[in-house]
Amino acid sequence: MIVLLDSGIWISGLQFDGIPLKALEKALVEDEIAICDQIEEEIARVLTEKFGWHVRYVMQSLAIYTHKQSRFQRLAGSKVCAAMPRMT
Secondary structure (H helix, E strand, O other): OEEEOOHHHHHHHHHHOHHHHHHHHHHHHHOEEEEEHHHHHHHHHHHHHOOOOOHHHHHHHHHHHHOOOEEEEEOOOOOOEEEOOOOO
16 A cells, blocks of 8 residues: 655654654555655754754655655645656
8 A cells, every 4th residue: 555644744753753653664564655745845844943853864764764655746736745657
């Protein structure tokens, strides 16, 4: 299954552990995690500005979970991410 996680799940899981981290870990093991640029940017912005993370550390942390990912893009004028065609 392809799973698209909200930025709040990512931020809570990476910063505080607990149930959000368990959700990330479960998706990593059992599913394919999808992400779009806007979610990635929001995660990086919050973790760096609010919690003092270095951008490189944010990207390395995301890479652990998204190494077998689907890329999505946000539809114009929408808050929804839509699937991009897979490149084979």
